[in-house]
Amino acid sequence: MGTAWNRRNALLAWVALGLAIGTALALTDRALAARIVWSAAALPVALHVGLAAAQALAGGRVGVDVIALAAILGAAALDEAAAAAVVALMVAGGEALEDWAQGRAKRSLTALAARAPRRAARLAEGTVEEIDAAAIRPGDTLLVRPGETVPADGTLADAEAVLDESALTGEPLPRRLRTGAELRSGAVNAGAAFRMRATASAEASTYAAIVRLAEQAAASRAPLTRLADRFAVVFIAATAVVSGLAWVFSGDPVRALAVLVVATPCPLILAAPIALVAGVGRAAARGIVVKGAGVIERLARIRIVLFDKTGTLTPGRPRLAAIETVPGLRREAALRLAAALAQGSTHPVSAALVAAARERGLAVPAPEAAAETAGGGLSGHVDGQAVLLGSEGFLRERGLAPPETLAIAASLAVAGSVAWLAVGGRVVAAFVMADGLRPEVRRTVRRLRALGVERIGLVTGDRGEAAAPVAAVLRLDAVHAGVSPAGKIAAVHEERARGTVAMVGDGVNDAPALAAADVGIAMGAHGTAAAAEAADAVLLVDRVDRAAEAMAIARRSRAIAIQAIVLGMALSGIAMGFAAFGHLPPLIGALVQEAIDVAAILFALTALRPGRDDVAPAPLPDEAGLADRVAEHAGLRRLAERLREGAEAVGDGPESLRALATLEADLRAELLPHQAEEEQALYPAAARRLGGRDPMGPLIRMHAEIEALCRRLASLLHLAEQQDGWNGASAELRRTLFALEALLTLHLAAEEEALAELASEAR
Structure with missing residues (x-):
């Protein structure tokens, strides 16, 4: 050249x-x-x-x-x-x-290679040693000074670090990371000096792989x-x-x-x-490495898009979706016992239970004599009680069967898996786990439809019961469930008979299908090296909506x-x-x-230059309070769970009035001020960014309905507290609590999706 x-x-x-x-x-x-x-x-x-x-x-x-x-x-x-x-x-x-x-x-591509780290500062026996980046080995402790590039993948050893990852992801705002956070080579230290522990050599790290991909693309x-x-x-x-x-x-x-x-x-x-x-360069600036102009040309003609499920449409980390208990046992009490025993395991379901308990502020005791059966469950003692936690088969092997009262949990198993809790030789609770959709997935599917994609499908090794709800929510056209890596290739070939196919995936088992598709797109931020090597395009941002953006750029x-x-x-x-x-x-x-x-x-x-359809709204300023309001949603979801529990407790009679009064007071103290803050600062700023005549109108209408239900709840509680008032108010009280729980849950989901593009992480 x-x-x-x-x-x-x-x-x-x-x-x-x-x-x-x-x-x-x-x-x-x-x-x-x-x-x-x-x-x-x-x-x-x-x-x-x-x-x-x-x-x-x-x-x-x-x-x-x-x-x-x-x-x-x-x-x-x-x-x-x-x-x-x-x-x-x-x-x-x-x-x-x-x-x-x-x-x-x-x-944009050549800038990647130009910024590749050449030198590093290694800490050894209290001294700082300047070395070539090629000499970095896993386990080395490195010092990254202000303005320097992270030379290798690793974990943060200090309390905090501020990193500029714009060269990797296209995100303009720095990220603030805490101790133990994963660091990717190529990010620039935008704050004070920090220490890190290398987990890979420079050659095997993220940035070196990106440079190799960029060279192929060029x-x-x-x-x-x-x-x-x-x-x-x-x-x-x-x-x-x-x-x-x-x-x-x-x-x-x-x-x-x-x-x-x-x-x-x-x-x-x-x-x-x-x-x-130029399209390759535009994609690189948005954190999408496309392996050549030929891929851009093929990507522009895609008519069918297939997605892997776990790690692609879903984060690949289970979360607690619902808790079902026998009468007389509160959900938080059941979760406390399960989380206590779960501390004795590193299984993802155990980690999700512990995280859910901590989110609710529960004091989780340490288990005694905890033992884990691989692929089954846990046994041990908590607060002096014999506790079992695991699959239904694990409990049945010990002569325990779920009672009929928990049949609802089995019917919800399509949402994911169920972890059962037994205390004192009796099954008392079921924890329904689900690997929820990424927040940007629905918007991604809608954008692909708008770009002219005629058919969108799911290709997964998961069972059909777990794949069907995902396909239903996203309104997908095809589901290939329970398939092996070879089966994924067959699915790609089957869909190709209808038109050009793009496959989006992240794991080793997706690599053959990525290579078989007309265009393979790998989730490269946390995906496997095998998927990135087999793919034609790699998303450096852990967001599946960049796949739709890549297609828009290509077209x-x-x-x-x-x-x-x-x-x-x-x-x-x-x-x-x-x-x-x-x-x-x-x-x-x-x-x-x-x-x-x-x-x-x-x-x-x-x-x-970005096209008309490529320009996402600018992120909201900090004073709009989007991050604070979204952070409050976790507490509001717990409040929604309490509304459901309160509705169920109405059947206990007037004894539930005190708990319901506390719940109503918490609604006034937490929910209504949250909505007022949104309407005062967040919604006006969001409306200016989103454009249109009244983009926040539906959410404000939901606020009004929620406030009306809260007023109705207060009136019903006042009526129920009067002499002989319980019998007249209890049925309507139960309906109001269920209606408020449903509307609040729907509102939180709708609000998060409506405002997702305005968060700084979306850029």
Whole structure:
């Protein structure tokens, strides 16, 4: 590349100098000397073009370079040396402009390699040792100073670090991380110095893999370039016909020369690949590494998208979805016992139970004599009671069966798995676990539909009972459940019969399907190296909506490439008509064609800018309080659970009034102020960002309904506390509590989805 670039620039300098000297000689009435200088300037370019045309022909391609060659040689033969020099300048300048444009388009990719860490500071026996990044080994303690790049993957050893990950993810705002957080190489320290423990060598770390992917992306030739070559064959034939007819009907070979001059070099061979490479650069700036312009071209034609489930549509971490208990046992009491025993295991379900208990502020005691049965469950003692926690099979092996009162838990098993709790030889609770959808998934599916994707499906190794609810919520068109890696390949081939297929996945078991699809897209932030290597595009941000963004970028880039081809050919065709009728002499025609080339290439570079559909709303300012309001949602969800418990407790009679009064007071103290804060600061700021007449209207209407139900609850409690008032109020009290719980749960979900794009993490 460097040698070719130097040769092209040397040719450009030679032609420009010769044209300038020849022009000066012509202005001093030394016409013969001027023609000699102009011809001398043009002939080396003709030789360069001739060799390139011969190489292309040997490779089975015919390019419009042959028109440029004919124009230069024809101009020299017809004593139009000035036109020959201008055409030569046009060719050399076009190649130099192409180099500049591709460099501009690839800037985001080359910037990745330029920022690769070269040195690192290793802490050893209390001293700081400067080493090459290549010398980093797993287990090394490294010091990352302000402004330095994290040299290898690792974990944070200090209390806090502030990292700028914009080069990796496109996120403009720094992230604040705590002790033990995972660090990825390539991020820049935007705060104070911190220590980290390397978990991989620099070569095996995230940033090195990204650089390798970027190098692959920078060295490809797009299929659309071959499409441009096919256009070139048609264009050459049309040029030959028009120039021949112009000569025949006018009897003047200069007119034929003028047609050749305005027809070359056709901007389609420059503009089309530049637009696609610009798409690669645009994607890289958004944290999407696309392995070449050819992938951009294929991605733009995708009609079917298949998603893996675990780790792609879902975070891959189970969470507590519901708790069912026998009468007389409160849900929080059951969770406290389960979480206590779960502390003796590292299983994801155990971790989810412990996390749920901590979120609720429960004091979890330490278990005694905890023992784990692999693949089954846990046994031990908590508060002096014998406790079992595990699958239904684990409990049945010990002679315990869930009672009929917990049948609801079994029916909810489609949401995920169920962990059963037994205390004192009796099954008392069921914990329904679910791997919830990523918050951006619904919006991703809607955007894919808007982009013209005709079919969206799910391909997963999970059982059909777990996959069906996901497909139903997302309104997917196909579900391939319970399939092996080979089965995923078969699913891809089956869907390919309907159109071009993209596969999105993250795990080792997804790698074969990613390779089999027309375009494989890997979740690279936390996915496996095997998936990233097999895929055609890698999402460096742990957000599945970047897959839809990659498709939007690809479609816009391909559209611009085709528009640039049409623009260049149309303008050249018009100019050829003027030249054929004698209205454009060769010299003026050469200048016109140069302007056409520049216009087409600059138009192709617009693919670097975000399109109308690519621009997400700017994140809200801190004073809007979005982060604080979302953080309060965890407490409000617990409040919704208490509403359900309160409704169930109504059946206990007037004894539940005290707990219900406490619940109503908490609604006034927590929920209503939360809604008032949202309407005062958050919603107005969000409305300005989202646009439209009243984007927050539905959420405000929900607020009003929730407030009305809270007032109704207070009135009913007041009535129930009166003498003989319980019998008249209890049924309506129960309905009001259930209605309030349902509306509050729905409102929290709707609000989070509506505001998801306005959070800084979404950028």
